Structures are given as structure tokens and as C-alpha cells.
Amino acid sequence: MECTRCCKIMDKEKFSFKNNKHKIYYMYCDNCREKVQNMTNKRDNEKRQYEFVKKTNTIVCQCGKQFVSFRDYHVLRHNSTKSHLNFLQRSKKHV
Ligand SMILES: [Zn+2]
Numbered sequence: 204m205e206c207t208r209c210c211k212i213m214d215k216e217k218f219s220f221k222n223n224k225h226k227i228y229y230m231y232c233d234n235c236r237e238k239v240q241n242m243t244n245k246r247d248n249e250k251r252q253y254e255f256v257k258k259t260n261t262i263v264c265q266c267g268k269q270f271v272s273f274r275d276y277h278v279l280r281h282n283s284t285k286s287h288l289n290f291l292q293r294s295k296k297h298v
């Protein structure tokens with residue numbers, strides 16, 4: 204049987220059944236399936252990590268807007284948004 208990922212021809216015992224009853228094999232060998240599985244887990248972890256960082260870096264500005272700031276330029280970018288500038292305009296009038 205040939206693995207559709209690494210394109211090696213191997214014994215059937217290197218493959219697992221996707222469906223035991225119908226004797227359908229996975230198209231990937233066990234080796235490749237494990238690799239793909241690990242990659243998926245890594246992606247999930249990175250995503251979770253990102254969600255966590257996002258949560259801990261959320262800033263609430265004086266203008267009332269919430270935004271995520273990993274870096275300084277996020278703040279700078281927010282400072283030039285319309286809603287923030289409007290807020291500055293409004294607060295200037297009150298002074
Ligand atoms: Zn393979």
C-alpha cells in the first residue's frame with residue numbers, strides 16, 4: 204500500500220483502519236498520521252496561547268474603546284483612529 208503523504212510503499216500493517224467494519228484504511232501511513240496529529244496539536248496550542256496573550260493584553264482606553272495591544276504600534280494605531288480622535292476633540296472642548 205502506498206501512503207499518499209510520504210509516497211512510500213509499505214506493508215498494510217503500517218496503516219490503520221479508518222473503518223474496521225468495512226476494512227477501509229487511512230490514506231496516510233501510521234507514521235504520517237502521527238506527524239499530522241502532532242502538527243494539529245501544536246497549532247491548537249499556539250491558538251490557545253494567542254487567545255491567552257490577547258486576553259491579557261487588552262487595553263481599555265480613556266475614549267472607551269477596547270483594543271488588543273501586543274506592541275507599541277498598536278497603541279499608536281489606536282491613537283489615530285477616528286473614535287479616539289473624536290474623544291480628544293470632545294475632551295478638549297470641556298477643558
Ligand atoms: Zn507516510
Ligand SMILES: [Zn+2]
Nearest residue numbers: 264265266287
Ligand atoms: Zn482611545
